[in-house]
Amino acid sequence: MLVGGWASHLLVERFAASELTRQQNTVKRQANIFAQLAEKELLAADKLAVALSQDTAIINHQRTMNEYASRFADMTFGERKAFLEANPTAASANDLVTRLLQNLDLMSLFVLDASGNCIATAYTQIDGEAQPVGCLGENYQSREYFSQARLNGSGHQFAVGKRVPLPSLFFSYASYANGEFLGAAVVRLDAPNLLSQLPLSTTRTWITDRNGMVISSTTPSDVMQQLGARLYAPVSEAILEATYRLDQHRQVALVEDLHYPEDWDVWQLESERLFIASAPIGQLELTVWHSASIANFLQLYHRSGILALTVLVLGVLLILIVERVIDAHQRRMTHLRALADAHQSLEQVSSRLLNIAISDNLTQLSSRVYFFQRLEEEIARVHRESEQLVLLQLDIDNFKIINDTHGHPAGDEVIRTMAAICREQTRKADLLGRVGGEEFAIGLIECRINTAQTIAQNICDACANKAVEYEGKVLHFTCSIGLAELQPKQNIGELIRQADKALYVAKEAGRNCVRVSGVDTD
Numbered sequence: 001m002l003v004g005g006w007a008s009h010l011l012v013e014r015f016a017a018s019e020l021t022r023q024q025n026t027v028k029r030q031a032n033i034f035a036q037l038a039e040k041e042l043l044a045a046d047k048l049a050v051a052l053s054q055d056t057a058i059i060n061h062q063r064t065m066n067e068y069a070s071r072f073a074d075m076t077f078g079e080r081k082a083f084l085e086a087n088p089t090a091a092s093a094n095d096l097v098t099r100l101l102q103n104l105d106l107m108s109l110f111v112l113d114a115s116g117n118c119i120a121t122a123y124t125q126i127d128g129e130a131q132p133v134g135c136l137g138e139n140y141q142s143r144e145y146f147s148q149a150r151l152n153g154s155g156h157q158f159a160v161g162k163r164v165p166l167p168s169l170f171f172s173y174a175s176y177a178n179g180e181f182l183g184a185a186v187v188r189l190d191a192p193n194l195l196s197q198l199p200l201s202t203t204r205t206w207i208t209d210r211n212g213m214v215i216s217s218t219t220p221s222d223v224m225q226q227l228g229a230r231l232y233a234p235v236s237e238a239i240l241e242a243t244y245r246l247d248q249h250r251q252v253a254l255v256e257d258l259h260y261p262e263d264w265d266v267w268q269l270e271s272e273r274l275f276i277a278s279a280p281i282g283q284l285e286l287t288v289w290h291s292a293s294i295a296n297f298l299q300l301y302h303r304s305g306i307l308a309l310t311v312l313v314l315g316v317l318l319i320l321i322v323e324r325v326i327d328a329h330q331r332r333m334t335h336l337r338a339l340a341d342a343h344q345s346l347e348q349v350s351s352r353l354l355n356i357a358i359s360d361n362l363t364q365l366s367s368r369v370y371f372f373q374r375l376e377e378e379i380a381r382v383h384r385e386s387e388q389l390v391l392l393q394l395d396i397d398n399f400k401i402i403n404d405t406h407g408h409p410a411g412d413e414v415i416r417t418m419a420a421i422c423r424e425q426t427r428k429a430d431l432l433g434r435v436g437g438e439e440f441a442i443g444l445i446e447c448r449i450n451t452a453q454t455i456a457q458n459i460c461d462a463c464a465n466k467a468v469e470y471e472g473k474v475l476h477f478t479c480s481i482g483l484a485e486l487q488p489k490q491n492i493g494e495l496i497r498q499a500d501k502a503l504y505v506a507k508e509a510g511r512n513c514v515r516v517s518g519v520d521t522d
Protein backbone atom coordinates (compact mmCIF):
# COMPACT_ATOMS: atom_id res chain seq x y z
CA MET A 1 0.00 0.00 0.00
CA LEU A 2 2.93 2.24 0.76
CA VAL A 3 4.27 1.74 -2.75
CA GLY A 4 0.78 2.40 -4.16
CA GLY A 5 0.47 5.61 -2.19
CA TRP A 6 3.89 6.71 -3.30
CA ALA A 7 3.17 5.86 -6.96
CA SER A 8 -0.16 7.68 -6.78
CA HIS A 9 1.53 10.71 -5.20
CA LEU A 10 4.15 10.74 -7.94
CA LEU A 11 1.50 10.57 -10.66
CA VAL A 12 -0.52 13.35 -9.06
CA GLU A 13 2.60 15.51 -8.80
CA ARG A 14 3.31 14.88 -12.45
CA PHE A 15 -0.23 15.76 -13.51
CA ALA A 16 -0.26 18.79 -11.26
CA ALA A 17 3.06 20.06 -12.55
CA SER A 18 2.01 19.68 -16.17
CA GLU A 19 -1.39 21.25 -15.52
CA LEU A 20 0.22 24.19 -13.71
CA THR A 21 2.75 24.67 -16.49
CA ARG A 22 -0.11 24.68 -18.98
CA GLN A 23 -2.00 27.33 -17.01
CA GLN A 24 1.11 29.41 -16.55
CA ASN A 25 1.90 29.28 -20.26
CA THR A 26 -1.67 30.30 -21.11
CA VAL A 27 -1.57 33.32 -18.86
CA LYS A 28 1.86 34.35 -20.13
CA ARG A 29 0.59 34.21 -23.69
CA GLN A 30 -2.44 36.31 -22.74
CA ALA A 31 -0.31 38.82 -20.88
CA ASN A 32 1.89 39.25 -23.93
CA ILE A 33 -1.05 39.74 -26.26
CA PHE A 34 -2.66 42.18 -23.85
CA ALA A 35 0.58 44.11 -23.50
CA GLN A 36 0.91 44.41 -27.26
CA LEU A 37 -2.69 45.59 -27.68
CA ALA A 38 -2.47 47.99 -24.76
CA GLU A 39 0.86 49.44 -25.84
CA LYS A 40 -0.52 50.18 -29.26
CA GLU A 41 -3.52 51.95 -27.74
CA LEU A 42 -1.34 53.67 -25.22
CA LEU A 43 0.81 55.10 -27.95
CA ALA A 44 -2.23 56.34 -29.83
CA ALA A 45 -3.76 57.75 -26.65
CA ASP A 46 -0.49 59.45 -25.69
CA LYS A 47 -0.27 61.09 -29.08
CA LEU A 48 -3.83 62.28 -28.79
CA ALA A 49 -3.25 63.66 -25.33
CA VAL A 50 -0.11 65.44 -26.50
CA ALA A 51 -1.97 66.89 -29.48
CA LEU A 52 -4.81 68.10 -27.24
CA SER A 53 -2.43 69.64 -24.78
CA GLN A 54 -0.92 71.65 -27.60
CA ASP A 55 -4.17 72.83 -29.09
CA THR A 56 -4.67 76.59 -28.84
CA ALA A 57 -8.40 76.35 -28.06
CA ILE A 58 -7.68 73.97 -25.20
CA ILE A 59 -4.80 76.06 -23.88
CA ASN A 60 -6.95 79.21 -23.98
CA HIS A 61 -9.75 77.46 -22.22
CA GLN A 62 -7.47 76.13 -19.50
CA ARG A 63 -5.97 79.58 -18.98
CA THR A 64 -9.39 81.09 -18.68
CA MET A 65 -10.66 78.48 -16.30
CA ASN A 66 -7.58 78.64 -14.14
CA GLU A 67 -8.54 82.25 -13.46
CA TYR A 68 -11.70 80.96 -11.88
CA ALA A 69 -9.87 78.44 -9.76
CA SER A 70 -10.49 80.21 -6.46
CA ARG A 71 -14.18 80.63 -7.27
CA PHE A 72 -14.52 76.97 -8.35
CA ALA A 73 -13.28 75.97 -4.96
CA ASP A 74 -16.35 77.49 -3.33
CA MET A 75 -18.85 76.20 -5.91
CA THR A 76 -20.92 73.07 -5.69
CA PHE A 77 -20.57 70.44 -8.40
CA GLY A 78 -23.83 71.55 -10.01
CA GLU A 79 -22.75 75.20 -9.96
CA ARG A 80 -19.41 74.35 -11.55
CA LYS A 81 -21.12 72.34 -14.23
CA ALA A 82 -23.58 75.10 -15.07
CA PHE A 83 -20.79 77.69 -15.10
CA LEU A 84 -18.69 75.62 -17.50
CA GLU A 85 -21.56 74.82 -19.85
CA ALA A 86 -22.24 78.51 -20.18
CA ASN A 87 -18.64 79.46 -20.80
CA PRO A 88 -17.75 80.23 -24.45
CA THR A 89 -14.18 78.86 -24.29
CA ALA A 90 -15.59 75.63 -22.91
CA ALA A 91 -17.91 75.33 -25.91
CA SER A 92 -15.09 75.31 -28.44
CA ALA A 93 -13.02 72.93 -26.28
CA ASN A 94 -16.07 70.65 -25.89
CA ASP A 95 -16.66 70.82 -29.60
CA LEU A 96 -13.06 69.80 -30.35
CA VAL A 97 -12.98 66.79 -28.03
CA THR A 98 -16.48 65.72 -29.17
CA ARG A 99 -15.33 65.64 -32.78
CA LEU A 100 -12.22 63.66 -31.86
CA LEU A 101 -14.26 61.20 -29.84
CA GLN A 102 -16.57 60.59 -32.78
CA ASN A 103 -13.70 60.02 -35.18
CA LEU A 104 -11.66 57.80 -32.86
CA ASP A 105 -12.84 54.75 -31.05
CA LEU A 106 -12.43 56.05 -27.49
CA MET A 107 -14.51 55.93 -24.33
CA SER A 108 -14.00 59.57 -23.46
CA LEU A 109 -11.83 62.59 -23.83
CA PHE A 110 -11.72 65.50 -21.42
CA VAL A 111 -9.66 68.43 -20.27
CA LEU A 112 -8.59 69.33 -16.75
CA ASP A 113 -7.46 72.67 -15.45
CA ALA A 114 -4.43 73.14 -13.16
CA SER A 115 -6.54 72.20 -10.12
CA GLY A 116 -7.81 68.97 -11.66
CA ASN A 117 -11.30 70.25 -12.48
CA CYS A 118 -12.84 68.76 -15.58
CA ILE A 119 -13.40 71.87 -17.64
CA ALA A 120 -14.19 70.36 -21.04
CA THR A 121 -15.55 67.01 -22.15
CA ALA A 122 -16.79 65.24 -25.24
CA TYR A 123 -20.52 64.93 -25.79
CA THR A 124 -22.27 62.02 -27.37
CA GLN A 125 -25.87 61.62 -28.58
CA ILE A 126 -28.00 59.47 -26.29
CA ASP A 127 -31.73 59.26 -27.15
CA GLY A 128 -31.36 62.32 -29.36
CA GLU A 129 -29.79 64.38 -26.58
CA ALA A 130 -26.14 65.42 -26.30
CA GLN A 131 -24.75 63.84 -23.12
CA PRO A 132 -21.26 64.50 -21.70
CA VAL A 133 -19.10 61.35 -21.57
CA GLY A 134 -16.87 62.85 -18.89
CA CYS A 135 -17.95 64.52 -15.67
CA LEU A 136 -17.93 68.19 -16.43
CA GLY A 137 -17.31 70.02 -13.16
CA GLU A 138 -15.84 66.98 -11.40
CA ASN A 139 -12.49 67.31 -9.70
CA TYR A 140 -9.80 64.78 -10.55
CA GLN A 141 -6.87 66.12 -8.62
CA SER A 142 -6.59 62.96 -6.56
CA ARG A 143 -6.28 60.81 -9.70
CA GLU A 144 -2.92 59.36 -10.44
CA TYR A 145 -2.93 60.30 -14.09
CA PHE A 146 -3.51 63.92 -13.10
CA SER A 147 -0.89 64.11 -10.34
CA GLN A 148 1.62 62.39 -12.64
CA ALA A 149 0.84 64.82 -15.44
CA ARG A 150 1.35 67.73 -13.05
CA LEU A 151 4.74 66.36 -12.03
CA ASN A 152 6.06 64.72 -15.21
CA GLY A 153 4.03 66.02 -18.10
CA SER A 154 2.22 62.73 -18.64
CA GLY A 155 0.59 60.03 -16.58
CA HIS A 156 -1.25 56.72 -16.80
CA GLN A 157 -3.79 55.12 -14.60
CA PHE A 158 -5.84 52.01 -14.78
CA ALA A 159 -8.91 52.49 -12.73
CA VAL A 160 -12.34 51.44 -11.71
CA GLY A 161 -14.34 53.55 -9.39
CA LYS A 162 -17.82 54.45 -8.33
CA ARG A 163 -17.79 57.36 -10.72
CA VAL A 164 -16.33 55.30 -13.55
CA PRO A 165 -18.97 53.03 -15.03
CA LEU A 166 -16.41 50.71 -16.67
CA PRO A 167 -12.84 49.83 -15.81
CA SER A 168 -10.65 52.11 -17.80
CA LEU A 169 -7.18 53.02 -18.86
CA PHE A 170 -6.52 56.77 -18.47
CA PHE A 171 -3.73 58.66 -20.18
CA SER A 172 -3.01 62.30 -19.52
CA TYR A 173 -0.65 64.81 -20.95
CA ALA A 174 0.09 68.17 -19.31
CA SER A 175 -0.50 71.52 -21.02
CA TYR A 176 2.11 74.18 -20.41
CA ALA A 177 2.36 77.81 -21.47
CA ASN A 178 5.57 79.69 -20.76
CA GLY A 179 6.57 76.99 -18.30
CA GLU A 180 3.32 77.38 -16.42
CA PHE A 181 1.22 74.22 -15.80
CA LEU A 182 -2.20 74.84 -17.26
CA GLY A 183 -3.81 71.45 -16.76
CA ALA A 184 -4.05 68.12 -18.61
CA ALA A 185 -5.75 66.53 -21.56
CA VAL A 186 -7.07 63.07 -20.66
CA VAL A 187 -7.83 60.13 -22.92
CA ARG A 188 -9.72 57.16 -21.59
CA LEU A 189 -9.59 53.70 -23.17
CA ASP A 190 -11.98 50.81 -22.81
CA ALA A 191 -10.10 48.10 -20.86
CA PRO A 192 -12.77 45.38 -21.23
CA ASN A 193 -12.66 46.01 -24.93
CA LEU A 194 -8.95 45.26 -24.89
CA LEU A 195 -9.51 42.16 -22.87
CA SER A 196 -12.24 41.01 -25.22
CA GLN A 197 -9.63 40.82 -27.93
CA LEU A 198 -7.68 38.17 -26.03
CA PRO A 199 -8.05 34.59 -27.24
CA LEU A 200 -9.49 33.40 -23.96
CA SER A 201 -10.83 30.06 -23.08
CA THR A 202 -13.81 29.47 -20.83
CA THR A 203 -11.58 29.98 -17.82
CA ARG A 204 -11.65 33.30 -15.98
CA THR A 205 -9.03 35.93 -16.58
CA TRP A 206 -8.78 39.32 -15.00
CA ILE A 207 -6.30 42.15 -14.92
CA THR A 208 -5.25 44.20 -11.96
CA ASP A 209 -3.20 47.31 -11.64
CA ARG A 210 -0.16 47.41 -9.42
CA ASN A 211 -2.34 47.96 -6.35
CA GLY A 212 -4.33 44.81 -6.95
CA MET A 213 -7.31 46.67 -8.31
CA VAL A 214 -9.24 44.85 -10.94
CA ILE A 215 -9.40 46.88 -14.08
CA SER A 216 -10.83 44.25 -16.31
CA SER A 217 -12.13 40.75 -16.37
CA THR A 218 -13.46 38.22 -18.81
CA THR A 219 -16.64 38.28 -16.76
CA PRO A 220 -17.77 41.92 -16.80
CA SER A 221 -20.12 41.42 -13.88
CA ASP A 222 -17.13 40.51 -11.72
CA VAL A 223 -15.62 43.88 -12.40
CA MET A 224 -18.82 45.79 -12.08
CA GLN A 225 -19.43 44.39 -8.64
CA GLN A 226 -16.06 45.57 -7.51
CA LEU A 227 -16.15 49.10 -8.81
CA GLY A 228 -14.45 51.52 -6.55
CA ALA A 229 -13.01 48.85 -4.36
CA ARG A 230 -9.37 48.27 -3.72
CA LEU A 231 -10.39 44.72 -3.72
CA TYR A 232 -7.41 42.56 -3.85
CA ALA A 233 -5.54 43.55 -0.75
CA PRO A 234 -6.64 40.45 1.21
CA VAL A 235 -7.08 38.25 -1.83
CA SER A 236 -3.83 39.02 -3.48
CA GLU A 237 -1.90 37.54 -0.57
CA ALA A 238 -3.65 34.25 -1.10
CA ILE A 239 -3.10 34.55 -4.80
CA LEU A 240 0.53 35.48 -4.39
CA GLU A 241 1.00 32.48 -2.14
CA ALA A 242 -0.70 30.31 -4.73
CA THR A 243 1.40 31.86 -7.45
CA TYR A 244 4.52 31.23 -5.44
CA ARG A 245 3.57 27.59 -5.20
CA LEU A 246 2.90 27.47 -8.89
CA ASP A 247 6.30 28.91 -9.61
CA GLN A 248 7.84 26.29 -7.42
CA HIS A 249 5.99 23.66 -9.38
CA ARG A 250 5.93 21.58 -6.29
CA GLN A 251 2.39 21.74 -5.24
CA VAL A 252 -1.04 22.23 -6.65
CA ALA A 253 -2.27 25.68 -5.87
CA LEU A 254 -5.68 25.10 -4.51
CA VAL A 255 -7.19 28.42 -3.67
CA GLU A 256 -10.09 27.81 -1.42
CA ASP A 257 -12.16 29.97 0.87
CA LEU A 258 -10.97 33.27 -0.51
CA HIS A 259 -12.26 36.01 1.74
CA TYR A 260 -14.19 38.49 -0.28
CA PRO A 261 -16.15 41.30 1.23
CA GLU A 262 -19.67 40.18 1.97
CA ASP A 263 -21.35 42.46 -0.48
CA TRP A 264 -19.52 40.95 -3.48
CA ASP A 265 -22.09 38.29 -3.78
CA VAL A 266 -21.43 37.75 -7.47
CA TRP A 267 -18.02 36.40 -6.60
CA GLN A 268 -18.87 32.87 -5.68
CA LEU A 269 -15.32 31.73 -5.45
CA GLU A 270 -15.77 30.44 -1.92
CA SER A 271 -17.17 27.25 -3.31
CA GLU A 272 -14.67 26.99 -6.13
CA ARG A 273 -11.31 25.39 -6.14
CA LEU A 274 -9.04 27.07 -8.60
CA PHE A 275 -5.68 26.93 -10.16
CA ILE A 276 -4.45 30.47 -10.22
CA ALA A 277 -1.56 31.62 -12.32
CA SER A 278 -0.32 35.12 -12.98
CA ALA A 279 1.94 36.93 -15.39
CA PRO A 280 3.07 40.55 -15.05
CA ILE A 281 2.94 43.09 -17.82
CA GLY A 282 5.97 44.91 -16.52
CA GLN A 283 5.96 48.15 -18.47
CA LEU A 284 2.28 48.75 -17.79
CA GLU A 285 2.57 47.64 -14.19
CA LEU A 286 -0.42 45.40 -14.72
CA THR A 287 -0.85 41.76 -13.84
CA VAL A 288 -2.90 39.25 -15.74
CA TRP A 289 -4.49 36.69 -13.46
CA HIS A 290 -5.78 33.49 -14.77
CA SER A 291 -7.83 30.93 -13.01
CA ALA A 292 -9.01 27.50 -14.03
CA SER A 293 -11.35 25.21 -12.23
CA ILE A 294 -9.73 22.40 -10.34
CA ALA A 295 -12.51 20.08 -11.53
CA ASN A 296 -10.60 18.92 -14.59
CA PHE A 297 -7.54 18.33 -12.53
CA LEU A 298 -9.52 16.41 -9.95
CA GLN A 299 -10.81 14.16 -12.69
CA LEU A 300 -7.23 13.54 -13.71
CA TYR A 301 -6.34 13.04 -10.09
CA HIS A 302 -9.00 10.42 -9.61
CA ARG A 303 -8.16 8.74 -12.87
CA SER A 304 -4.49 8.70 -11.93
CA GLY A 305 -5.41 7.31 -8.52
CA ILE A 306 -7.36 4.49 -10.16
CA LEU A 307 -4.52 4.00 -12.61
CA ALA A 308 -1.97 3.82 -9.80
CA LEU A 309 -4.16 1.37 -7.93
CA THR A 310 -4.59 -0.75 -11.06
CA VAL A 311 -0.83 -0.68 -11.66
CA LEU A 312 -0.31 -1.70 -8.05
CA VAL A 313 -2.79 -4.58 -8.21
CA LEU A 314 -1.35 -5.77 -11.53
CA GLY A 315 2.15 -5.44 -10.06
CA VAL A 316 1.21 -7.53 -7.02
CA LEU A 317 -0.46 -10.12 -9.27
CA LEU A 318 2.61 -10.23 -11.47
CA ILE A 319 4.87 -10.71 -8.46
CA LEU A 320 2.61 -13.53 -7.20
CA ILE A 321 2.62 -15.21 -10.61
CA VAL A 322 6.39 -14.88 -10.96
CA GLU A 323 6.84 -16.25 -7.44
CA ARG A 324 4.63 -19.23 -8.28
CA VAL A 325 6.48 -19.87 -11.52
CA ILE A 326 9.85 -19.67 -9.75
CA ASP A 327 8.56 -21.92 -6.97
CA ALA A 328 7.24 -24.48 -9.47
CA HIS A 329 10.52 -24.33 -11.36
CA GLN A 330 12.53 -24.85 -8.16
CA ARG A 331 10.33 -27.80 -7.14
CA ARG A 332 10.73 -29.31 -10.61
CA MET A 333 14.51 -28.85 -10.43
CA THR A 334 14.60 -30.52 -6.98
CA HIS A 335 12.47 -33.35 -8.36
CA LEU A 336 14.74 -33.74 -11.38
CA ARG A 337 17.87 -33.74 -9.17
CA ALA A 338 16.30 -36.45 -6.97
CA LEU A 339 15.46 -38.44 -10.09
CA ALA A 340 19.01 -38.04 -11.40
CA ASP A 341 20.44 -39.17 -8.03
CA ALA A 342 18.11 -42.19 -7.98
CA HIS A 343 19.05 -42.98 -11.55
CA GLN A 344 22.74 -42.82 -10.71
CA SER A 345 22.28 -45.09 -7.66
CA LEU A 346 20.28 -47.54 -9.77
CA GLU A 347 23.01 -47.55 -12.38
CA GLN A 348 25.64 -48.25 -9.72
CA VAL A 349 23.54 -51.08 -8.26
CA SER A 350 22.81 -52.41 -11.71
CA SER A 351 26.50 -52.27 -12.65
CA ARG A 352 27.40 -54.06 -9.41
CA LEU A 353 24.72 -56.72 -10.07
CA LEU A 354 25.94 -57.13 -13.63
CA ASN A 355 29.48 -57.53 -12.39
CA ILE A 356 28.30 -60.15 -9.90
CA ALA A 357 26.39 -61.92 -12.64
CA ILE A 358 29.15 -62.01 -15.23
CA SER A 359 32.23 -62.60 -13.11
CA ASP A 360 33.30 -65.23 -10.65
CA ASN A 361 33.99 -63.78 -7.24
CA LEU A 362 36.93 -66.02 -6.37
CA THR A 363 38.92 -65.83 -9.61
CA GLN A 364 37.49 -62.76 -11.39
CA LEU A 365 37.12 -64.96 -14.49
CA SER A 366 33.77 -65.03 -16.32
CA SER A 367 30.98 -66.81 -14.48
CA ARG A 368 29.58 -70.02 -15.95
CA VAL A 369 26.49 -68.33 -17.38
CA TYR A 370 28.42 -65.42 -18.89
CA PHE A 371 31.16 -67.63 -20.26
CA PHE A 372 28.72 -69.84 -22.24
CA GLN A 373 26.80 -66.76 -23.40
CA ARG A 374 30.00 -65.22 -24.72
CA LEU A 375 31.09 -68.56 -26.21
CA GLU A 376 27.81 -68.85 -28.10
CA GLU A 377 28.25 -65.33 -29.52
CA GLU A 378 31.84 -66.14 -30.58
CA ILE A 379 30.77 -69.42 -32.21
CA ALA A 380 28.21 -67.52 -34.32
CA ARG A 381 30.82 -64.96 -35.32
CA VAL A 382 33.46 -67.63 -36.13
CA HIS A 383 30.93 -69.46 -38.31
CA ARG A 384 30.13 -66.20 -40.10
CA GLU A 385 33.74 -65.26 -40.65
CA SER A 386 34.99 -68.80 -41.26
CA GLU A 387 37.54 -68.65 -38.48
CA GLN A 388 38.76 -71.21 -35.99
CA LEU A 389 37.91 -71.70 -32.31
CA VAL A 390 39.01 -74.36 -29.87
CA LEU A 391 37.25 -75.07 -26.57
CA LEU A 392 39.32 -76.31 -23.59
CA GLN A 393 37.60 -77.96 -20.61
CA LEU A 394 39.92 -77.98 -17.58
CA ASP A 395 39.46 -79.75 -14.23
CA ILE A 396 41.78 -79.74 -11.21
CA ASP A 397 42.70 -83.32 -10.41
CA ASN A 398 41.62 -84.84 -7.13
CA PHE A 399 40.61 -81.52 -5.77
CA LYS A 400 38.48 -83.14 -3.10
CA ILE A 401 41.64 -84.57 -1.57
CA ILE A 402 43.29 -81.10 -1.51
CA ASN A 403 40.26 -79.70 0.26
CA ASP A 404 40.07 -82.61 2.62
CA THR A 405 43.79 -82.56 3.38
CA HIS A 406 44.55 -78.87 3.64
CA GLY A 407 41.16 -77.30 4.17
CA HIS A 408 38.73 -75.34 2.03
CA PRO A 409 40.63 -72.02 2.08
CA ALA A 410 43.75 -73.80 0.80
CA GLY A 411 41.59 -75.26 -1.95
CA ASP A 412 40.42 -71.76 -2.82
CA GLU A 413 44.03 -70.68 -3.13
CA VAL A 414 44.65 -73.53 -5.58
CA ILE A 415 41.63 -72.44 -7.61
CA ARG A 416 42.96 -68.86 -7.71
CA THR A 417 46.41 -70.15 -8.81
CA MET A 418 44.81 -72.24 -11.53
CA ALA A 419 42.93 -69.14 -12.79
CA ALA A 420 46.16 -67.12 -12.83
CA ILE A 421 47.94 -69.81 -14.87
CA CYS A 422 45.07 -69.86 -17.38
CA ARG A 423 45.33 -66.10 -17.74
CA GLU A 424 49.13 -66.25 -18.19
CA GLN A 425 48.95 -68.86 -20.91
CA THR A 426 46.24 -67.25 -23.05
CA ARG A 427 45.65 -63.99 -24.95
CA LYS A 428 43.35 -61.19 -23.94
CA ALA A 429 40.94 -61.96 -26.76
CA ASP A 430 40.42 -65.53 -25.52
CA LEU A 431 37.41 -66.37 -23.35
CA LEU A 432 38.16 -67.63 -19.80
CA GLY A 433 35.58 -68.89 -17.35
CA ARG A 434 35.22 -70.83 -14.10
CA VAL A 435 32.35 -73.09 -15.03
CA GLY A 436 32.20 -75.27 -11.94
CA GLY A 437 33.81 -75.67 -8.48
CA GLU A 438 37.21 -76.71 -9.73
CA GLU A 439 36.27 -76.71 -13.41
CA PHE A 440 37.44 -74.11 -15.94
CA ALA A 441 36.85 -73.53 -19.64
CA ILE A 442 38.80 -71.58 -22.23
CA GLY A 443 37.67 -70.52 -25.69
CA LEU A 444 40.75 -69.94 -27.83
CA ILE A 445 39.86 -67.52 -30.56
CA GLU A 446 41.51 -67.71 -34.01
CA CYS A 447 43.43 -70.74 -32.95
CA ARG A 448 44.10 -74.02 -34.72
CA ILE A 449 43.96 -77.31 -32.86
CA ASN A 450 47.72 -77.85 -32.84
CA THR A 451 48.40 -74.48 -31.25
CA ALA A 452 45.59 -75.11 -28.82
CA GLN A 453 47.05 -78.40 -27.85
CA THR A 454 50.37 -76.71 -27.12
CA ILE A 455 48.68 -74.05 -25.02
CA ALA A 456 46.79 -76.73 -23.12
CA GLN A 457 49.92 -78.67 -22.51
CA ASN A 458 51.65 -75.50 -21.27
CA ILE A 459 48.81 -74.94 -18.79
CA CYS A 460 48.98 -78.54 -17.70
CA ASP A 461 52.74 -78.32 -17.17
CA ALA A 462 52.52 -74.96 -15.41
CA CYS A 463 50.01 -76.39 -12.94
CA ALA A 464 52.12 -79.44 -12.24
CA ASN A 465 55.18 -77.33 -11.73
CA LYS A 466 53.50 -74.73 -9.57
CA ALA A 467 54.16 -74.81 -5.85
CA VAL A 468 51.21 -73.14 -4.06
CA GLU A 469 52.21 -71.64 -0.74
CA TYR A 470 49.51 -71.42 1.83
CA GLU A 471 49.99 -70.73 5.54
CA GLY A 472 53.55 -71.97 5.53
CA LYS A 473 52.69 -75.14 3.60
CA VAL A 474 53.53 -75.88 -0.02
CA LEU A 475 50.85 -77.56 -2.11
CA HIS A 476 51.07 -79.13 -5.51
CA PHE A 477 48.28 -79.85 -7.92
CA THR A 478 47.69 -81.01 -11.43
CA CYS A 479 44.91 -80.61 -13.94
CA SER A 480 43.40 -82.51 -16.82
CA ILE A 481 42.34 -80.79 -20.06
CA GLY A 482 40.04 -81.87 -22.87
CA LEU A 483 40.11 -80.01 -26.25
CA ALA A 484 37.56 -79.82 -29.03
CA GLU A 485 37.88 -77.77 -32.23
CA LEU A 486 34.74 -76.15 -33.51
CA GLN A 487 33.58 -77.88 -36.63
CA PRO A 488 31.64 -76.16 -39.43
CA LYS A 489 27.96 -75.71 -38.49
CA GLN A 490 28.63 -77.26 -35.06
CA ASN A 491 26.59 -75.75 -32.22
CA ILE A 492 27.72 -74.96 -28.70
CA GLY A 493 26.12 -78.01 -27.12
CA GLU A 494 27.90 -80.38 -29.46
CA LEU A 495 31.21 -78.56 -28.98
CA ILE A 496 30.93 -78.75 -25.15
CA ARG A 497 30.07 -82.43 -25.31
CA GLN A 498 33.13 -83.08 -27.48
CA ALA A 499 35.42 -81.16 -25.10
CA ASP A 500 33.88 -82.90 -22.04
CA LYS A 501 34.41 -86.24 -23.70
CA ALA A 502 38.08 -85.43 -24.27
CA LEU A 503 38.38 -84.29 -20.64
CA TYR A 504 36.85 -87.56 -19.48
CA VAL A 505 39.39 -89.38 -21.60
CA ALA A 506 42.20 -87.34 -19.99
CA LYS A 507 40.93 -88.27 -16.54
CA GLU A 508 40.68 -91.91 -17.57
CA ALA A 509 44.20 -91.74 -18.90
CA GLY A 510 45.46 -91.04 -15.39
CA ARG A 511 44.95 -87.23 -15.13
CA ASN A 512 47.57 -84.46 -15.53
CA CYS A 513 47.36 -84.69 -19.30
CA VAL A 514 45.74 -83.22 -22.41
CA ARG A 515 43.38 -85.10 -24.73
CA VAL A 516 41.93 -83.95 -28.06
CA SER A 517 38.44 -84.74 -29.27
CA GLY A 518 38.33 -86.71 -32.45
CA VAL A 519 41.97 -87.73 -32.05
CA ASP A 520 42.08 -89.31 -28.60
CA THR A 521 38.39 -90.03 -28.21
CA ASP A 522 37.65 -92.28 -31.14
Ligand SMILES: Nc1nc2c(ncn2[C@@H]2O[C@H](COP(=O)(O)OP(=O)(O)OP(=O)(O)O)[C@@H](O)[C@H]2O)c(=O)[nH]1
Nearest residue numbers: 395396397398399400401403408409411412437438
Ligand atom coordinates in the same frame (compact mmCIF):
# COMPACT_ATOMS: atom_id res chain seq x y z
N1 LIG B 1 37.96 -75.21 -1.88
C1 LIG B 1 36.95 -75.29 -2.73
N2 LIG B 1 36.47 -76.50 -3.02
C2 LIG B 1 35.47 -76.63 -3.94
C3 LIG B 1 34.89 -75.48 -4.53
N3 LIG B 1 33.89 -75.93 -5.39
C4 LIG B 1 33.86 -77.27 -5.30
N4 LIG B 1 34.83 -77.72 -4.42
C5 LIG B 1 35.13 -79.04 -4.10
O1 LIG B 1 35.75 -79.67 -5.18
C6 LIG B 1 35.62 -81.04 -5.02
C7 LIG B 1 35.37 -81.70 -6.29
O2 LIG B 1 35.46 -83.11 -6.15
P1 LIG B 1 35.13 -84.10 -7.26
O3 LIG B 1 33.97 -83.67 -8.08
O4 LIG B 1 34.98 -85.39 -6.60
O5 LIG B 1 36.43 -84.20 -8.16
P2 LIG B 1 37.91 -84.37 -7.84
O6 LIG B 1 38.08 -84.63 -6.34
O7 LIG B 1 38.64 -83.18 -8.32
O8 LIG B 1 38.26 -85.68 -8.61
P3 LIG B 1 38.53 -85.70 -10.12
O9 LIG B 1 37.82 -84.58 -10.75
O10 LIG B 1 37.97 -86.96 -10.52
O11 LIG B 1 40.01 -85.58 -10.23
C8 LIG B 1 34.48 -81.22 -4.02
O12 LIG B 1 35.07 -81.69 -2.80
C9 LIG B 1 33.92 -79.87 -3.82
O13 LIG B 1 33.50 -79.66 -2.49
C10 LIG B 1 35.40 -74.20 -4.13
O14 LIG B 1 34.95 -73.13 -4.61
N5 LIG B 1 36.42 -74.20 -3.27
